[in-house]
Amino acid sequence: MSQTLPNVPIQSTMMDFPLTIPYILERVNTYFGTNEVVSMIPAGRDAQGRPIPHIHRYTYHDMYRRTKQLAQALQDAGIQKGDRVATFATNHFRHLEAYFAIPCVGAVLHTLNIRLHLEQIIYIVNHAQDRILLIDNVLAAVLPALLPHCPSIEKVIVMGPLPSAVPGVLDYENWISLYNPDEFRYPQIDEKDACGMCYTSGTTGNPKGVVYSHRSSVLHCMGTALPSALAFSSADRLLPIVPMFHVMAWGFPWSAPFMGTSLVFASVFSDGPSLAKLMQDEKVTISAGVPTIWMGLLVELEQAKAAGTPYALEHLKSMVVGGSAAPESLIRSFDPFGIRLLHAWGMTETSPLGTASRPPVGVDFESDAGYQYRAKQGQAVPLIDIRVIDEHNHDVPSDGHSMGRLLIRGAWVTESYYLDEEGTRKSQVELEGPLGKQIWFDTGDIATLDHQGYMTIEDRAKDLVKSGGEWISSVELENALMGHPAVLQAAVIAVCHPKWDERPLAVVVKKPGAEVTPDELRAFLEPKFAKFWLPDAYEFIDAIPLTSTGKFLKRALREQFKDYVLL
Ligand code: ADP
Numbered sequence: 193m194s195q196t197l198p199n200v201p202i203q204s205t206m207m208d209f210p211l212t213i214p215y216i217l218e219r220v221n222t223y224f225g226t227n228e229v230v231s232m233i234p235a236g237r238d239a240q241g242r243p244i245p246h247i248h249r250y251t252y253h254d255m256y257r258r259t260k261q262l263a264q265a266l267q268d269a270g271i272q273k274g275d276r277v278a279t280f281a282t283n284h285f286r287h288l289e290a291y292f293a294i295p296c297v298g299a300v301l302h303t304l305n306i307r308l309h310l311e312q313i314i315y316i317v318n319h320a321q322d323r324i325l326l327i328d329n330v331l332a333a334v335l336p337a338l339l340p341h342c343p344s345i346e347k348v349i350v351m352g353p354l355p356s357a358v359p360g361v362l363d364y365e366n367w368i369s370l371y372n373p374d375e376f377r378y379p380q381i382d383e384k385d386a387c388g389m390c391y392t393s394g395t396t397g398n399p400k401g402v403v404y405s406h407r408s409s410v411l412h413c414m415g416t417a418l419p420s421a422l423a424f425s426s427a428d429r430l431l432p433i434v435p436m437f438h439v440m441a442w443g444f445p446w447s448a449p450f451m452g453t454s455l456v457f458a459s460v461f462s463d464g465p466s467l468a469k470l471m472q473d474e475k476v477t478i479s480a481g482v483p484t485i486w487m488g489l490l491v492e493l494e495q496a497k498a499a500g501t502p503y504a505l506e507h508l509k510s511m512v513v514g515g516s517a518a519p520e521s522l523i524r525s526f527d528p529f530g531i532r533l534l535h536a537w538g539m540t541e542t543s544p545l546g547t548a549s550r551p552p553v554g555v556d557f558e559s560d561a562g563y564q565y566r567a568k569q570g571q572a573v574p575l576i577d578i579r580v581i582d583e584h585n586h587d588v589p590s591d592g593h594s595m596g597r598l599l600i601r602g603a604w605v606t607e608s609y610y611l612d613e614e615g616t617r618k619s620q621v622e623l624e625g626p627l628g629k630q631i632w633f634d635t636g637d638i639a640t641l642d643h644q645g646y647m648t649i650e651d652r653a654k655d656l657v658k659s660g661g662e663w664i665s666s667v668e669l670e671n672a673l674m675g676h677p678a679v680l681q682a683a684v685i686a687v688c689h690p691k692w693d694e695r696p697l698a699v700v701v702k703k704p705g706a707e708v709t710p711d712e713l714r715a716f717l718e719p720k721f722a723k724f725w726l727p728d729a730y731e732f733i734d735a736i737p738l739t740s741t742g743k744f745l746k747r748a749l750r751e752q753f754k755d756y757v758l759l
Contacts, residue, residue, distance in 0.1 A: 210383040211410035213295035216450045217259060224426055224452030225253035230474050231284040231457040232466070233352065234330055243330070243460055248285060252449060255289060260373035262293035268371070269324060269347055273298035273379060274386065278322035278345075280304045280313075280331055283436045283457040286351040286364060290326050291436070291445040295387035295406065298379045302389045303437045306331055307740030308399075314341045316391045316399055319611070323347070326364070329354050330460065335361070383407035389610065390439055392540045393740055401610030402540050404440070411575060412543040412604040413447035421548045421573045422512055422534065424478050426452030429507075431471060433462060433481035434515070438741050439544045442480055442514070453478075464492030468503045475507040482515035482742040483522060486533065487681065490522070493529055510534045514544075516743045517649055517667045520567035521675035527558055537569035537649060541619075541633060543604035547572050547647050567671070568648045569639075576602035577625075579632070580641050585623060592642035595650050595663055599623070599632035607631060638663070655746055657686040657696045664696055664725050666746075669717070673698060676716050678706035681736050683744045684727060687756045695758055698727040699749055701736055728758045 220227075229250055234243035271277060277294045279301065281287045294301040302320050304313055313334075317325075321344045327335070329352035339345060351364045387406045391399035404412075416422050424430060430453045432444040440446070448455050456474045458467060467489055471479065496502050511526070514536040523533040538544030549570025551562040572578045580588050580596040588594035599621055608616040621632045638651045650656070650665035657664040666684035673682035681701040686694035702708060710730035717726055731753070737745040 210381065210406070212381050212383055212406040213292060213387050213409065213446065214378050214381060216410065216413070216446055217256060217292050217296060220252045220449035220452065221256035224449070225251060225256065227252050227426065227452055227454045228429075229255055229285050229288060229455045229457070231459060232461050232470055233284050233457075233459045234461075245461055245466065250285065255285065255292075255449075257373040258368060259289045259292045259296070260376040261368040261371040262289050263296050264371040264373075264376045265368050266293060266297050266299065266324070267376075271297055271299050271324065273381075275299045276302045276320045276322045276389065277324045277326070278302045278304050278317060278320070279437070280306055280325060280327040280334070281351060281437065282306070282328055282330075282459040283432065283441065284328075284351075284459045285457065286326075287436050288445050288455065288457075291440075292449075295381075296378060298381050298385060300386045300389050300403070303440065305391070305393065305437050305740055306435075307437075308393065310334070310337055312393075312399055314338065316401075317342045318344065319399075320389060320391075320401060324349065326351055328352055332358070332361075381406060383410075388440055390540050393438075397615075400612055400615045402606045403610050404543060404604070408543060408604040409440075409443065409446055410450075412443050412545065413450045415573050415575055415604070416443055416447045416545050417451045418574065420550065421545065422478070422480075422536065423510070424448070424451055424453050428477045429454040429456055429475055431456040431458065431467075431474070431476045431479040433458060433467065433479060433485050435741070439538075439540045442512075442538070442544055444480065462488075464488040464490075468492050468496070468505070471505055471508055472503045477507050478510050478512070479508070480512035480514075483513055483518050484516075484681075484738060484742045486511060486513055486518075486522060486526070490525055497529075505529065505531065512536050514538060515741060517569070517671060518567065519671035519674040520563050521671070523566050524563055532557060533566070535566055535569060537647070539635060541606045541635070542576075542600060542602070545573055545604075546576055546578065546600055546602075549646065552644060565646060568642075568646045570647065571645050572600075572602075572647070576600065576605070578639075578641075578645075578647055579623075579625075580639050580647070581621075581623070585621065588641070590641040590643050590645070592640055592646075592648070595638050595640055595665070597653070598635045598637040598639040598647070598649070600635055601630060601632050605633050607633070638665070655685070657684070658694050659689070659696070659724060660692040662724065666696065669696060669698065669721070669725065669727065670744075672717055672720050673700065673713065676708065676713060678702055678708035679713075680704075681744075683736050683746060683749055685746055685749050685753065687728075687753055687758060689728075689758055696725070696727040697753060697756060697758075698730045699736065699753070700730055700732050701734065702732060729756075731756075 231248045235246035324347045388404040432441045510532045535549040538546040547570040551565040588596040669684040680703045687697045689695040737748040
């Protein structure tokens with residue numbers, strides 16, 4: 193018997209399943225409760241004033257119960273949906289508890305970058321209107337200078353013991369001990385609600401706020417863990433050296449529990465020897481950090497090997513490197529240790545993972561072609577799209593050479609900045625694509641794409657050297673220079689030139705005990721670059737100044753060499 197159907201579009205029959213941080217917390221407790229969270233935290237200081245490491249160890253079951261105690265304490269303090277709760281802390285288990293408890297009460301986890309200038313931190317706290325501050329005991333010295341300028345902060349909680357009680361400040365352990373985890377009730381949370389926020393470091397102008405949603409964060413966790421991206425599972429033990437106070441430690445505090453991956457934290461201990469020992473003792477299988485961290489670790493591994501006491505790191509299968517470009521030479525130098533560096537690119541505005549670089553099928557990781565692919569920033573991960581455009585907003589050819597502005601859109605890319613119309617307007621580009629007209633985010637990076645969509649970062653737009661109307665990539669020159677055996681670190685900056693407007697100056701740090709001359713460096717670069725790309729001069733310095741997140745601080749170098757006269 194025929195039946196007349198109403199002429200309405202068919203509806204999906206699928207459930208509405210909100211993608212939220214509480215879901216991750218419940219999941220890790222149900223399936224991976226016996227996996228571990230290990231934290232190397234400072235416990236006092238030695239005679240030289242250096243922090244003494246202490247290992248704290250518990251399971252995700254323990255984390256789950258303590259997180260619910262903290263969540264209740266927050267609710268009891270009047271924290272409601274949408275309120276901002278700030279952390280000022282290094283990487284450790286209590287900070288992990290905050291990463292879950294704050295979003296689980298519907299509030300917004302606002303991680304403050306502990307390395308910013310005080311004025312910037314004050315600006316950020318006031319802009320975000322943070323109500324509660326959770327701070328590490330070893331960082332509490334900042335409080336007297338900070339609090340008088342931050343009237344929105346109602347309560348300060350110190351994580352870790354203080355030598356003596358400080359008036360008006362609560363001890364984290366005492367605070368949460370008042371609550372019974374079984375009594376915690378989640379509020380109603382929508383997947384589009386805000387769960388976290390992070391400010392860019394604001395190298396130009398004021399810092400800009402990016403607000404992540406539960407949905408974007410959960411999708412980012414899925415995207416990060418995929419085999420084509422960073423590839424981790426419940427069998428892994430992950431040491432994120434990237435700080436939890438910057439870009440949500442690349443999402444690992446959420447993605448690792450989501451996948452059941454055990455977590456290892458290093459708190460204030462980011463020097464080569466401490467990291468190598470922690471990786472060895474805790475059988476770390478995957479780690480993540482910026483190139484300068486891996487340069488420090490490499491020195492330690494090489495010295496230990498030369499001394500006949502190598503570290504046993506046979507469990508360590510990969511180390512993710514991002515935040516700034518990883519030179520091919522750095523990637524190569526870890527292979528003899530059986531450690532695979534995996535290059536990834538991203539930014540605060542992109543949660544951060546945008547691209548990851550694995551050679552195409554059929555190309556060996558350890559072949560020359562494989563290394564060349566791995567030195568690129570790679571292909572967009574699923575649910576991310578990238579394109580590179582010229583000054584007329586046309587896509588540049590995907591030939592691996594044509595440079596342009598890198599645009600991005602995707603499920604975990606910000607569409608705007610928090611309460612910042614001008615910043616938002618400057619970052620948005622509306623462009624036609626295969627799926628119609630869409631808003632893209634302008635990254636401020638200059639990149640190339642090859643015919644398989646492998647992206648290479650050539651520079652930040654503000655760091656490009658513009659010589660006689662041509663663009664010179666400072667990143668390519670730096671990476672090549674760091675391939676010289678006598679060079680530890682190299683940064684290339686633009687200096688003024690009467691004829692060409694700008695010319696490249698290379699600022700070089702030599703390896704301990706190594707010697708090299710400008711002529712030798714020039715001869716080393718000559719076969720690799722067009723003549724007009726070669727730096728006009730080389731300056732040797734003791735150390736390159738670093739940003740709050742361990743990148744070369746080129747602004748400081750430009751300032752230092754602003755009156756440089758090229759001969
Ligand atoms: P900031 O460095 O300003 O504190 P972010 O951490 O958000 O803020 O940095 C994002 C920027 O870092 C990107 O725009 C890009 O220039 C640079 N970056 C990140 N990863 C890489 C990489 N793998 N290679 C080169 N540059 C990178």
